[in-house]
Amino acid sequence: MRKFPEGFIWGTATASYQVEGATREGGRGRSIWDTFAHTPGKVAQGHHGDVACDHYHRYLDDIQLMKDLGISSYRFSIAWPRVMPEKGRVWVKGLDFYKRLIHALLEAGIRPAVTIYHWDLPQWIEDDGGWNSRETVSRFREYSEILFRELGDLVPMWITHNEPWCASILGYGLGAHAPGLCDWRRAYRAAHHLLLSHGHTVRLYRELGLKGEIGITLNLTPVYPASSRPEDVAAAHRQDMFQNRWFLDPVLKGAYPEELLRRVDAVVGGFDAVQPGDLEVISAPIDFLGVNYYSRAVVADDPADPLLGVRHVPGEGPRTEMDWEVYPEGLYDLLSRLRRDYGDVPIYITENGAAYDDRVEGGSVHDTNRIEYLALHFAAAHRFLEEGGNLRGYYVWSLMDNFEWAFGYTKRFGIVYVDYETLARIPKDSYFWYQQVIRDRAIAP
Ligand SMILES: N#[N+]C[C@@H]1[C@@H](O)[C@H](O)[C@@H](O)[C@@H]2O[C@H]12
Secondary structure, X not given: OEEOXXXXXXXXXXXXXXXXXXXXXXXXXXXXXXXXXXXXXXXXXXXXXXXXXXXXHHHHHHHHHHHHHOOOEEEEEOOHHHXXXXXXXXXXXXXXXXXXXXHHHHHOOOEEEXXXXXXXXXXXXXXXXXXXXOHHHHHHHXXXXXXHHHHOOOOOEEEEEEOHHHHHHHHHHOOOOOOOOOOHHHHHHHHHHHHHHHHHHHHHHHHOOOOOEEEEEEEOOOEEEOOOOHHHHHHHHHHHHHHHHHHHHHHHHOOOOHHHHHHHHHHHOOOOOOOOOHHXXXXXXXXXXXXXXXXXXXXXXXXXXXXXXXXXXXXXOOEOOOOOEOOOHHHHHHHHHHHHHHOOOOEEEEEEOOXXXXXXXXXXXXXXXXXXXXXXXXXXXXXXXXXXXOEEEEEEEOOEOOOOHHHOOOOOOOOEEEOOOOOOEEEOHHHHHHHHHHHHOEEOO
């Protein structure tokens, strides 16, 4: 057996807009994802999060599932529109649901890990410029301070942002996510303001003297050249800078990659969002780095690509329902690279999992492909631990099937199946497999 260390954190993760529903309850205002999802053509089959998994009302049953699973921590996000529903209005009662959720988790012996922002920006803030506006940085700090003052003594682990790369690039550059804009200048500005708000919030956490730990979650994708040709190796370097170092370097080294700044100049005519002192704020020391890993990228040189001069090449491995290559070696390579290039920063894998075409058969879901996916990735993490890697925990994405952003409910990532007609939960075979891993604190060799 491959044993994990005593005290290793096993968890599951979700996010507010993806599971809660109740988008008109508790005084909640509209988010950019309410707007985006209700805009025809933006989300598969016109799906939206109005009901989602109804976690808002079913959280006690969901916590029982977590308790039976045996996890030690549950990662979830707080919906900013529940706290700041409209301009000029703070609705602290909007936190009542989260206070109930957190107390129930603590009673179940489950450590709450709170993501402050997982993409559901209040619509009124987007109307005021959203992450393209530096004003949002101070609004995020104000929002964070409310959370810290109301929940700071109950919550031991805080994540400022989830995947700021996605929130900025997909939301403002490619238009694939809310708010659905296609403007690279706004995307670069949004990325900077997300990072800046992270840094100010870390500093605030320290100023308030809170005793927990705070970090940020980045979606990181190790990049491999399609061949050993120098052109392809250089292409991989450029993609790595765009995909990973853009956020890793400011947070952990206090500087953007020089080549990125040159490319930004060339593509959007200058990085005008950075002001003196910003990078010092962004690189406020963190207690951990959250890593979301799903797959790798393989790229070749392609001069026809205006942004980076790269072309993505499909890897040889099997694919998930997201058409992502199953490549567990990439997790080990990524963790090793972080240790090599960024020092021994404590790491949590804050998301890892896979979407498959799950079917209910006789009341069960035999998702052997997801068990294999998780087993291979747990083994990669174990290899890193065996080499002295500072890995503190692993959150499986996701506890339950949920609203998969632009894919709506067509992609199932959960270890618990959700029947969207009845909202019944059915633990999949992977749930019971994970339950045994947690009991054994080990995986089979
Ligand atoms: N796609 N996909 C699954 C999963 C998504 O559901 C999460 O909300 C994101 O943090 C991250 O993209 C990963």
